[in-house]
Amino acid sequence: MLQKIQNIDIENKRVFLRCDFNVPFDKNGIITDYTRVNAVLKTIKYLLKNNCSIVISSHLWRPKDFEQNFSLAPVQRVLRALLRLPIILASWVSDEKTIEQAKKLKSGEILLLENLRFDSREKKNDENFAKELASMWEIYINDAFWVSHRSHTSVDKITDYFLEWEKAAGFLLQKENKYFKDKINNPERPFIAIVGWAKVSSKLLTIKKLLEKVDKIIIGWAMAFTFLKAEWYEIWKSLVENDLLEEAKNIIETAKKLNKELILPVDFIISDKFWENWIIKTVNFDKIPENFMWLDIWAKSIKLFEKKSESAKMIFWNWPMWAYEFDSFFEWSASIANILANSKWETFAGWWDSIAVINKMWLWQELSFISTWGWASLELLEGKKLVWIEKLKIKKISKN
Numbered sequence: 063m064l065q066k067i068q069n070i071d072i073e074n075k076r077v078f079l080r081c082d083f084n085v086p087f088d089k090n091g092i093i094t095d096y097t098r099v100n101a102v103l104k105t106i107k108y109l110l111k112n113n114c115s116i117v118i119s120s121h122l123w124r125p126k127d128f129e130q131n132f133s134l135a136p137v138q139r140v141l142r143a144l145l146r147l148p149i150i151l152a153s154w155v156s157d158e159k160t161i162e163q164a165k166k167l168k169s170g171e172i173l174l175l176e177n178l179r180f181d182s183r184e185k186k187n188d189e190n191f192a193k194e195l196a197s198m199w200e201i202y203i204n205d206a207f208w209v210s211h212r213s214h215t216s217v218d219k220i221t222d223y224f225l226e227w228e229k230a231a232g233f234l235l236q237k238e239n240k241y242f243k244d245k246i247n248n249p250e251r252p253f254i255a256i257v258g259w260a261k262v263s264s265k266l267l268t269i270k271k272l273l274e275k276v277d278k279i280i281i282g283w284a285m286a287f288t289f290l291k292a293e294w295y296e297i298w299k300s301l302v303e304n305d306l307l308e309e310a311k312n313i314i315e316t317a318k319k320l321n322k323e324l325i326l327p328v329d330f331i332i333s334d335k336f337w338e339n340w341i342i343k344t345v346n347f348d349k350i351p352e353n354f355m356w357l358d359i360w361a362k363s364i365k366l367f368e369k370k371s372e373s374a375k376m377i378f379w380n381w382p383m384w385a386y387e388f389d390s391f392f393e394w395s396a397s398i399a400n401i402l403a404n405s406k407w408e409t410f411a412g413w414w415d416s417i418a419v420i421n422k423m424w425l426w427q428e429l430s431f432i433s434t435w436g437w438a439s440l441e442l443l444e445g446k447k448l449v450w451i452e453k454l455k456i457k458k459i460s461k462n
Contacts, residue, residue: 063456064239065230067203074113074169078199080216082206082434083120083137093136097417101434102205103144105232115167117199119216121179128180138174149174155181156194164198178216187219196223204454205232207434211441211448221453231454241431242442250375250408251277256398258283258381262306268440269313278323280367282359282383286326295348299355325370327363330356358384364397371401376408382415395419403428
């Protein structure tokens with residue numbers, strides 16, 4: 063059973079809170095989506111209500127060392143505005159100055175560590191780094207669902223230095239875990255998944271596992287072309303993984319054997335270049351001219367996806383179609399969001415690209431659940447164990 067923050071004694075304690083503020087930015091360094099920040103406010107407010115002093119940690123993107131562009135300063139500003147409280151930004155992750163700042167924190171004060179990945183030991187699951195971090199706090203709380211499959215120091219090794227009644231899952235992590243167990247593993251049927259990734263290779267096992275769970279699977283984005291080519295259609299300059307054509311054929315055959323529908327786009331916007339202003343025309347899936355590529359799905363595909371989704375009592379969507387970031391293509395991914403919003407049944411979405419579409423359309427209240435869904439949840443779909451589940455399980459009677 064997962065240890066929960068509300069079941070341990072945190073009153074007046076020093077708390078290390080692992081969050082996921084790996085958020086998208088625009089070219090001016092402004093955060094463009096607050097979903098992941100908003101998602102942990104309940105946990106932060108609960109800690110404040112219990113008079114905790116809080117050190118918040120997160121990574122941001124993939125810096126090789128200190129890179130100012132990946133500082134958590136923008137997150138500090140957003141947290142300060144949302145909580146209406148002072149937020150101290152540490153100069154580093156665990157140097158002497160930062161440790162001193164942490165030790166001086168009073169109840170109700172919050173210190174935000176700099177980007178965990180500025181320290182190369184974070185990704186190495188380093189024991190000495192774990193000791194440094196753990197030595198400053200009495201309680202460890204994980205509320206970073208997105209990265210909780212990773213064996214990184216702040217998710218994995220650090221928990222070895224806290225007893226069962228000193229570490230727990232925050233409210234966001236609990237909610238994600240519960241929704242996955244209650245809904246995805248026991249879905250209402252018919253259950254339809256609308257998925258889109260660039261490559262089949264990175265999601266091969268996920269697709270196979272999804273076929274076991276869903277009744278229909280709609281495949282979009284660039285992945286669709288590997289499946290189309292596997293069915294002997296010419297796709298020319300569009301992205302395809304030729305070494306996985308046999309695997310794609312196997313998945314198509316598996317779907318047939320399981321009596322599951324695997325649905326691909328039927329028409330496309332095409333161009334000879336990947337560029338917003340180079341749109342040439344639209345064609346059916348079997349009529350792509352030589353030396354052209356797909357830029358997005360088109361109207362017939364949307365109508366097909368809508369029709370196939372009409373009977374669904376549960377719809378899961380993980381990714382936009384393709385070139386949604388261009389205004390002239392946005393409506394096609396927006397149409398997918400509308401399929402979910404117009405459903406009277408259970409609908410949920412995740413991954414920040416699809417969330418970005420939902421937020422831009424102001425549809426978040428129309429869906430049953432919007433997840434901070436990421437690689438962790440995909441590994442759950444694949445039947446793998448997650449680091450955080452194992453590390454935060456109650457193995458004996460709690461101190462409380």
